[in-house]
Amino acid sequence: MTITNLTNTRIDKWLWAARFFKTRSLATNAVELGRILQNEQRIKPAHAVKVGDMLEIHHAEQIWQVEVLRIMEVRSSATIAQTMYAETAESITKRQQRAEHKRLHTEPAAQLQQRPTKRQRRQLANVSVE
Template sequence: MLSTTRIDKWLWAARFFKTRSLATNAVELGRVLQNEQRVKPAHAVKVGDLLEIHHADQIWQVEVIKILEVRGAASIAQTMYAETTESITKRQQRAEHRRLHTEPAAQLQQRPTKRQRRQLNNLQID
């Protein structure tokens, strides 16, 4: 069993990102914090580190439990980390907020017609 690995490899193996290049890009853009600090993609991750991951309108705060460099099944990937209770409640609150407060234009599949634009304008004025 490994004691450390690159953060981008770990994120990919833990299935937070579909490809390793997406994980690398997220780390470079500062969307992944290790112990509340920005790091580079080659930075080592070890057991006990706290990671904050911003991805696709979701924010996870996880503690690293296991180090693996290979991408396995989702059930194995879930054993690599433990999400904090604070993170779980925040994600549930965001999901509930999104469910209750949908943007009217989000339901449109294409550019709105003239009639739909008038309906949207009437909603905004009332």
């Protein structure tokens, strides 16, 4: 199978080859659940993706908006995979803002290593009210 002469491929294969998902079955599952939008529309895993398509990918609390630049069906190195798409500037800023917000606003219960004591539960209740 030639890598350079492809004009389109299945969306689940492309997502796997572009390294958005570790396995093809995870990519297929994400498409079936509607977490992948192609040109702002829900699609099926066998739907073809071609150069110029805009994809919105929701994965692991991250949202990417990318334009397809290259089609490949085989998974290769991460540096090659990054040449397959271009992320929009708006998407980059939104992801950075979400990461910054998550870094600054941690969940109070996330710091607990075990079940909270009665005293800790009271403190948590007071923090969440404020």
